[in-house]
Amino acid sequence: MITIRNVTKRYGKTEVVKNFSLEVAPGESIAMWGPNGAGKTTVVRCILGLVAYEGTITVGGLDARRYGKSVRKAMGYVPQELSFYDEMTVYELLDYAAALRGISQDRVDHLCEVVVLTEHVNKQVRELSGGLKQRLGIASALLPDPPILLLDEPTSNLDAQARDAALELLQGLRDDGRTLIVTSHHVEEIAMLVDRVVAMEHGEITVICDPSDLAEELGLRAWLHLILENGSAEHALQVLTDLGFPTKLNSRGVLVEVSAQGKGEAVAALQRAGVEIKDLEIWR
Amino acid sequence: MTATTPSIPQTTERLQPSLVWVIALKEIREAVRSKWFWMWTVAFASLAAFMASVALPGSQVTGYGSFGRTAASLVALAQIIVPLMGLTLGAYSIAGQRETGALRFLLSHPVSRSEAFCGTYLGLAISLAGTVFGGFGIAGVITVAQGGGANAASFVRIAVLSWLLAVSMLGFGMLVSTFTRRSSAALGTAIFLWLGFAFLGDLGVMGTAVATRVPTWGLLASAVLNPVEAFRLASLSAFSGSLDVLGPAGSFAVDTFGDRLGLLLFLNVVIWAGVPTVAAWARFTHGGDV
Missing domain, CATH: 3.40.50.300 (P-loop containing nucleotide triphosphate hydrolases)
Structure with missing residues (x-):
């Protein structure tokens, strides 16, 4: 056409x-x-x-x-x-x-x-x-x-x-x-x-x-910015690092690098580990 | 909704007058809604009415003298205001549409660039006719009401010449508009051109003539080569029948061209109405991106 x-x-x-x-x-x-x-x-x-x-x-x-x-x-x-x-x-x-x-x-x-x-x-x-x-x-x-x-x-x-x-x-x-x-x-x-x-x-x-x-x-990647309950950032960082996710701490929570289609995997892992996520943002 | 077909029928690529008219009608409607257009119309009509009313009372002159005086005032008014109207409307036309995306929208339809240009030009030329003839009409009515009335044919000829001047300036404005992507730049250039045509041309010719002792034919040629001066000469010829007011250059013109002078001056204005328009059309239709 x-x-x-x-x-x-x-x-x-x-x-x-x-x-x-x-x-x-x-x-x-x-x-x-x-x-x-x-x-x-x-x-x-x-x-x-x-x-x-x-x-x-x-x-x-x-x-x-x-x-x-x-x-x-x-x-x-x-x-x-x-x-x-x-x-x-x-x-x-x-x-x-x-x-x-x-x-x-x-x-x-x-x-x-x-x-x-x-x-x-x-x-x-x-x-x-x-x-x-x-x-x-x-x-x-x-x-x-x-x-x-x-x-x-x-x-x-x-x-x-x-x-x-x-x-x-x-x-x-x-x-x-x-x-x-x-x-x-x-x-x-x-x-x-x-x-x-x-x-x-x-x-x-x-x-x-x-x-x-x-x-x-x-090979699209995204950063998840997870806002967590006070005091749980260190635990979340450990869980995600153990699963092989590149992570960073920032003043309001944790940044985790995920594939464009793998955002749910990181969130689910934290929920399984009992980490409460108050909010999340996707940064590209 | 219907199903689709992969084949595309070939239609005419030639200019369709009906499409030109559709675009012209849209331009006329937009002009009627535009505050700029009404500002010009009211300004021109008010000044024309003012000049007509002050040209006659107490003059104790009727017939040729009364209408001639009004006509002379209107020529002086037209040679300042009419070029500004035409230039600014023309300058805004294409650049303004390009700036807002309207031109892209128009040309995304089965419309050629020639049709878009001709429709825009025709619509603006008709709108300018409304302004110019409206102003002259009001002045004419006031003049007749105050006892003038003879030599009305010359008055109409000057009105037509004023419209041709407006159309010429519209062409120049559109030519400027084809070169600029921003309407503000187009308007600035148009005002610069207006200064050149309406003031600097006249003063420049006078100054150069004095400084360099230009021969009379050269003085006449330089006047004829400025569209605003061309309008003034044709208008003077239309209502007084001579160019004595121009001194030696006028006498030279009368001696050289005799009875044909009026027609030649009129044709000169017609040519000035066409030349910039054709140049703008060529630039727009063969020019680059929208």
């Missing part, structure tokens, strides 16, 4: 995407994961033709550079945040996006119902919460009922409740058989949404794998 070959993007002398190649099958959902500045958003912008690049991108067999309008007609794009057209109402923005695609107003009404925005249609965009803006972005992207959706950090800036709602909506879209490309720097949030994760760093692909294998593939 989407073929990206040897795409390189430079801003001045800095290469933000380096020789990037990826094949996305029809109906497949892909997460591009990496820290800020990894080049995920730039790849999406290359696919949309928003930036100039070296290399080739074809979508449905059409060259994205030469047939930009045709390619974009088949794609819906959800930006990271709708921070523009603030004066427009929800309905006006969707009506404008529909007019740009030659789509009827009935479709606007229908999508407002689908993404549960109907009661907000007369609100100005500036009045919407992050979650509602996200839904508005998704509604706008779904106007042409596109086979391909590009979502740029769809869960950033959302609280837990809004994030769950957005993920549920996106899961439904994936189940419809759409091709999804999602960028995120919180892969654990979108792992259940995608078939493959493309991990990126400094503009390059570091690994492509199943989402459940990502932590193992990248």
Whole structure:
């Protein structure tokens, strides 16, 4: 469905995407994961033709550079945040996006119902919460009922409740058989949404794998900061050290280094040893 | 929701006027909502109304003299305010949309850069028409109400020339906007350009002429090569029929071009309306990243 070959993007002398190649099958959902500045958003912008690049991108067999309008007609794009057209109402923005695609107003009404925005249609965009803006972005992207959706950090800036709602909506879209490309720097949030994760760093692909294998593939580690009952830190340190966990004491408790998927093991060991954990934080 | 298909139908990549109009309508709606737009409209209309009302009472002049006096005042007003309106609106247009992400959102749709540019330009040009013709309309109504009324055709010609000047400056503003990523930088550059066109050009020509004894044709050429001066010449020609007020340069122009002078000066303004716009379009459509 989407073929990206040897795409390189430079801003001045800095290469933000380096020789990037990826094949996305029809109906497949892909997460591009990496820290800020990894080049995920730039790849999406290359696919949309928003930036100039070296290399080739074809979508449905059409060259994205030469047939930009045709390619974009088949794609819906959800930006990271709708921070523009603030004066427009929800309905006006969707009506404008529909007019740009030659789509009827009935479709606007229908999508407002689908993404549960109907009661907000007369609100100005500036009045919407992050979650509602996200839904508005998704509604706008779904106007042409596109086979391909590009979502740029769809869960950033959302609280837990809004994030769950957005993920549920996106899961439904994936189940419809759409091709999804999602960028995120919180892969654990979108792992259940995608078939493959493309991990990126400094503009390059570091690994492509199943989402459940990502932590193992990248050797991801995390620090658990355990806040303990007074006087139990020394005992906890001993228990964890005996089990081979790298540990440190700090003023408020114990720091223990764990694999990204092994956080429960350390907690369970302490509970078995009778150490009461008052609170815990995960540091990456 | 429907199932998906891996094939993508190829649609036209050519410029679609209907899309240009959709974008233009959005620009017009935004302009009507913008406080900057209303500030310009009210300022221009108020000053135009003020000039029309003070140009006539007690003058004991009717007919050509009454309208001519109002027109001359409006030309002086337009050559200062209209370039500033056009330049600032144009400068903010693309840079402002780029800064907020609106341009990326627009171009993520099946919209070409040409369509985005032409729609934005058309919408702003129509909005500027509202401001300019609104101001001239109010001035015209006041003038007629106070007993003026002859030579209205010249008055309309000056209004059209003012709009062409606004459109020319809009093109310059959009050209600036294509080069800058920040709207504040675009606005700063636009104001610098305005100073150059409206003041420094005029003073510079005068100063250079005195210092270097520029020949009369050179003086005329330098005036024609400044769009604001081009507007002033065309407007003077439109309501007085001569360029005597320019001294030797005006006489030289009348002697050289004869009856065609008015038309040539008008065409000069039309060319100035087009040149920066085409340059801005070329830069935007063939330029780099959004």
